[in-house]
Amino acid sequence: MSKAYVIGAGMTEFGPQPETEVHELARRAAWDAINSAGVDPDAIEICFAGHAYQGPCFGQKALMRIGITGMPIINVENACASGASAVLGVLQAIRASEAEIGIAVGAEKLTTPGGGFLPIVADDLDSNMGRVMPAAFAMIARRHMHRFGTTAEQMAKVAVKNRRNAVRNPRCHLKKEVSVAEVLQSPMIADPLTRLSCCPNSDGAAAVVIASENVARRYTAKPIEIAASVLVSGLRTPYGIVDDHSEMSIRAARMAYARAGVEPADVDVCEMHDPFTIAELVHYEDLGFCAPGEAGRFIDEGRSEIGGDVAVSPSGGLLAKGHPLGATGVAQIAELFWQLRGESGDYQVPGARIGLAHTVGGGVTKLEAGACAVHILKA
């Protein structure tokens, strides 16, 4: 089985881009990734394209603008984990020796006039009962506060950190630092989560070119190995997504650490699924960066800052960089590619050698969630 390496990455700015079609956003990201890899566009043998709401044959509509259709293009929907699932698809094709070079593309346009929440899922009972996503995460927060004594201030510190990181990332949606007081005093969305505790709805696209061991070094002296790529689906759980931990994140992370042969303490940089502040705290514990119940102290002590034990979401994360669903999981891999090559500019994590990307997607009544992906990359 071939190893697989990221050899190029591209990303648009995240944020409102009302004048640009989603397929054009995806084309720009794909073209940047292809150029940064230095591959002949016609050498790309397979594409997986992630999106949630962009309609049929999204990937074809993006790549035809570059003039590379004809090979298999597989469109992937896994809600917020669509992009991460697309990366997995390309990786599996390469590991199975079905292709030497492939591209994962992800994009989404979410900034529609009057938009605020994601569209209601017509067939999902919880959604129809009024369970918007901020409410789900507010109830997760209440469970974590109830069990561990986690505070609103500790949650707010996640937004403060990720906003501060974002200021140094030119592609970010939200480029203004905020204070704990500002987070706590911003308008309440679903108690205890305020507006600044929630990620924005963003437009954007990202792409990565992935190559086999056979060919990766023809294109770059610094290919970045994808040492583990794990995708799991959620189990039926008594309370659905509302719990003080994420079973599927714990399960996916354990599998990924075992496959990559690394421990949580080895991870230098993590791009994490942080659509709401509480999610990042819960996932510190799920991914093994600290013990259950210790997340509040972990953020208090600055251990997830750039320069701390593990830099979490140095890009700004979903909270500040933005969350164009289909793009998000691909963008995390792109960010890690740049971090592990030392190319992240003002938000570079010094000396980063091992990176972890974590995504959770999809509110499904009775399941914890639809999909969870954990990727581990090695310099």
Added chain:
Amino acid sequence: MSANSAPTSASKPIRPNLFVAAAADGKPRLLGSRCRETGKIYFPSEAMNPDTHKTGTMEPVEIPGRGSIVSYTRVTRGLPGFSSPYTLAVVELDAGPSLVAQIEGAGETELAVGTPVELVIGTIKTEKDGTAIIGPKFRPRRPEGP
């Protein structure tokens, strides 16, 4: 059932076969299914048993509406058609299954993890033409209550 959320003639259930507004004793029930082999109760109902992967073991069941709050939030900004703010909770029924539902008749300060609640049928949201979408909601009850 509280007066301000009583179903009117211009109303329809949020989903068919999800609840009965008044069972034989006049109280509302949720409609689910029970496995004849394991005794486990499911809500909403399941065509086959997702735990044992068996077919032909499920039978319809009326589920009493007593339960307690697992977690809750006050939603300040809801989707169009929802009367915001509203209180949303995960309720674990005494009979086993859990569901997400709105809580009515409760000030925020009255609620906590573990607060006992009982089922009512009320308006969940209102469509643009004024039709009330009705379904399961809960309100606090005294622990030794009816």
